Amino acid sequence: MKVLKNYLYNAGYQILALIVPLITAPYISRVLHPAGVGYNAYTNSIIQYFVLMADLGIAMYGQREIAYVREDPKKMSQTFWEIQCLKFFTTTFAYFAFVIFLHVYDRYTVFLWIQSLNIIGAALDVSWLYQGVEDFKRTVLRNTMVRLLSLVLIFILIKRPSDVSLYIFIIAFSNLFGNLTLWPHLRKLLVSIKGIKLHVFKHLKFVIVMFIPQIAISIYLQLNKTMLGSMMGAKYSGFYQNSDNLVKMVLSLGTSLGTVMLPHMAAAFSKGDEDGMKRMLYRSFDMISLLAVAMAFGVAAVGYKLAPFFYGQGFGPVGPAMMIESIVIVMISWSNTIGQQYLVPTNRMKDYTISVVLGSVINLIVNFLFIRLWGLDGAMWATVLSETIVTGYQLVCTRKIFKWRQLFKNVPKYIIAGIAMFIPVFIMNVKLHPSVVTLSLEVLIGAVIYGGMIVLLRPTSLDFIFRSIKKRK
DSSP states (O other): OHHHHHHHHHHHHHHHHHHHHHHHHHHHHHHHHHHHHHHHHHHHHHHHHHHHHHHTTHHHHHHHHHHHHTTSHHHHHHHHHHHHHHHHHHHHHHHHHHHHHHHHOOSSHHHHHHHTHHHHHHHHOOHHHHHHTTOHHHHHHHHHHHHHHHHHHHHHHOOSGGGHHHHHHHHHHHHHHHHHTTSTTHHHHOOOOTTOOOOGGGGHHHHHHHHHHHHHHHHHHHHHHHHHHHHHOHHHHHHHHHHHHHHHHHHHHHHHHHHHHHHHHHHHHHTTOHHHHHHHHHHHHHHHHHHHHHHHHHHHHHHHHHHHHHHOTTOTTHHHHHHHHTTHHHHHHHHHHHIIIIITTTTOHHHHHHHHHHHHHHHHHHHHHHHHHHTHHHHHHHHHHHHHHHHHHHHHHTTTTSOHHHHSTTHHHHHHHHHHHHHHHHHHHHHSOOOHHHHHHHHHHHHHHHHHHHHHHOOHHHHHHHHHHHHHO
């Protein structure tokens, strides 16, 4: 029930994270125009490399390490300060590297300086501690506050295309301020460690091991926007980001379970409960598949008309891009389940690292060819291919631990239900004039069809859902 409660907190925030961009994105795209949206997307893709350098894999490593020692307050406090001091050091190094970069790169300088607030914000982010002790309520409340604050400021202050700098500042400062709000509660969570020597750099080797897959992940998350901006213009970075934002917002409802399960699985691993871990992963994989297949077919069905209606005139290319990218909802959901719910908690970092490095290398190579051939759509297909490679490798390297037949036993039924939903909804999306009413009707009909097919096909996950509801009552 604790896992369910944390998932509901996380999923509740993800719903809010869906609603806020649904409100702000159409407004921003119309006020800043494709060029302004592109400037933000392109410069943010650059700054994320320095944010990654500042984090150095500490967030995931710290969450896992805190989960290992959370039952010993003194050990947990010592571990926290050692890791956080290391993070202050890496952030200082990253900001110094950023300053050097600006002496070499002289485009969009003002935007980049403002974006650098994200580097400072990375140093102050201690959400990994709260996630390690499974206090998701506090991080969710923090994130909710940040979202609402940025929402209010955007509508009050952003009025014209020249407000790109102000828009970037609002987003970056809101994130920094949100990270600060987590610090006051530390005095209640941690105990005094006076007299204990901090061994800060003993974590460096393990953090670097975590950093390698984070670099790889960042490459195939950010490289598409960077390459599109360089090869086709900043506007196309904006198109990619707009498609990616809508797809990833929907995807976050599924991947939020991975965030919740990582410390839970790490705690089980520290106690040697391997059978319990397997049971949890089978169940988690099945429930994620149920959601992910529905979301993928749903996004593909409504994406064609949704994107230009949502973002406004000039954003037509985003629709077909969304239809292509919807495939990654399933791929990332599966790799998130295996990678973050098993490989990372059990310290199988070699397998996890190889999978994401392989995906990033494929993404880098294929992007050069696909972007030249098909532009924005080519970048989307490169993303799909790289995520498929990551998922495939993780499945192969865990094939002796998890039985594929048991992992995928219900997936064919989910796909049948997804196809049955996709066909009528896509026809409606193409035929009907896009509006709030018609799009809402399409989503409602799609949900009814998918739900009805699931009841008709009777996958084992349905029995589990009914038992859980009955037990909860």
